[in-house]
Amino acid sequence: MDFDLIVIGAGPGGYVAAIRAGQLGLKTAIVERENLGGICLNWGCIPTKALLKSGEVYEQLGHLADYGLAAEGRSYDFTKIVERSRGVSKQLSSGVAFLMKKNKVEVIDGTAKLEKGSPAPKVVVALKAGGSRTLQAKAVILATGARARTIPAIGLEPDGDAIWTYREAMVPKACPKSLIVVGSGAIGIEFASFYRALGAEVTVVEAVDRILPVEDEEVSAAAQKAFAKRGIKFKVGAKVTKLSKTKAGVSIALEAGGKAETLEAEKAIVAVGIAGNVENLGLEALGVKLDRDHIVIDGHGATNVPGLYAIGDVAGAPWLAHKASHEGVHCVEHIAGKNPVKIDAPIPGCTYAQPQVASVGLTEAQAKAKGLEVKVGRFPFRVNGKAIAAGETEGFVKTVFDAKTGALLGAHMIGGEVTEMIQGFALAMTLEATEAELMATVFPHPTMSEAMHEASLDAYGQVLHL
Structure with missing residues (x-):
C-alpha cells in the first residue's frame, strides 16, 4: 500500500477528511486538480461573502443619516472589490496548504481516475507537472464536489x-x-x-x-x-x-x-442548481451506483464498491460545505475503526443576502405533512431592543415544536446576522432539547438572539415582549 487513505478533491469535505485522517495517524494523500479549498473556498462560499460584505457596506453608506452621520462622495471601485474577494480566497487557500503540511498529508497536483484494485480501487493521477502516477491505498474517498447545472x-x-x-x-x-x-x-x-x-x-x-x-x-x-x-x-x-x-x-x-x-x-x-462531478472518474467501469449525477452512499459514506467512499456535494443534497466537512470527519473515523454513530445531526442552511435568511430542521408545512401536531412560535425583530438600537428591525424568528413531545422540529429566521444565530437552534436540536430547555436558557440582553428565546416562549403562549 502506498497510503492508508487517498482523498480525491480538496474542497471543504476532502481537505477536512484529510486533516482528520492525519490526526488519526493514517498515511494520507489528497489529489486536487485545481486549487486547495475547492470551489467553496476559491469560487463559492468564501469569495461571495467578501463581495456581499463590500455591497453591504456600500449600501449602508446610503443610510448614514439614519444614524446621525454624514459623508460625501459615495462611490466604489469594482476592480478593487473583486481584487479583495480574490485576495481573501488566496489567503485561505494558502492556509489549507499549511494544514496539509502540518498533518503530514501529501498533496498531489493532478486529475485522478479510478481503476479496479484491492482492497480499494487504484488511483491513477495525470500530474499537472506532466506524466502520471498510480497509487494504491486501503481506502479512497471521493470528494469531487459539484458544478453549476446548465440547460x-x-x-x-x-x-x-x-x-x-x-x-x-x-x-x-x-x-x-x-x-x-x-x-x-x-x-x-x-x-x-x-x-x-x-x-x-x-x-x-x-x-x-x-x-x-x-x-x-x-x-x-x-x-x-x-x-x-x-x-x-x-x-x-x-x-x-x-x-x-x-x-x-x-x-x-x-x-x-x-x-x-x-x-x-x-x-x-x-x-x-448544481450537478455532481462524477464524469471521467472511471465510476462506470467499477460499477459504482449512481442516482442521476450523484454517488449513492450509506450512512458512513461507503459506496457499493469495497474500499470506496464519497462525501459532500458529489454524494447528494444538501449541497453545503459544512455538511461535506461533517461527512468527511465521520467517514474517516469510520474507516479508522472508531465506530462513529450514523450522521443524523440537523444541518443548518444560510443565505447571506440583505436581509439574511437561516434555517434548520423542518418547516411548518413539512412537519404537518409528516402528520405531526405542531406548536409554532414567532417573534419579530421590530420589538427587539438590540435590533431597534442597531437599526435592523426587519425580519423575525419562527420556531416549530412537536406539540406532543416538545421537541424542537425546526427554526426559521430572516433578519440581521441570523446566519450566526441559527447555530443556537442547531445545537439545541442536536442535544434533543425541548421547549423546556429553551425556555430555561438565559439569553444575554440586549442581543438579537433574545428573539430566539421569545419565539420559543410564543409557541407555548408565554411570550414576554409582544
Missing part, C-alpha cells in the same frame, strides 16, 4: 461574456447596469443582493411560485417583500423557454400564468 437546450449555459454562472459572476470587469438572475435559491439570491447593492437593476426569475423555495413559506414571503423594497424585481411561477444573447446583452423568453413575456438585460446569471 444548453434553452440557452442556460455560460458563454464567457453575457451569460454567467456563479464563477463568471465573481470576476467580471465591471458591474452591469442591468441583470437577470435565473433561479432564486441561495446562490441566485446572494448575487441578486450583491449587484443590487451596487446599483444594478436586478430581476430574479423563479420557476416555482415563491423565492427561496426550500425555506419556510413565511420566510420566503418576507424575503421577497424585503428584497422588493430594495428594488429587486421578481418573476415567480415563470418558466424560461429561451435565453439568448443579443447585441445589447441578453434576452430571456418566459411563460407565466399562460402568458408569454420577454425580458432584456445587460447580463444574466444562471443559478438553477
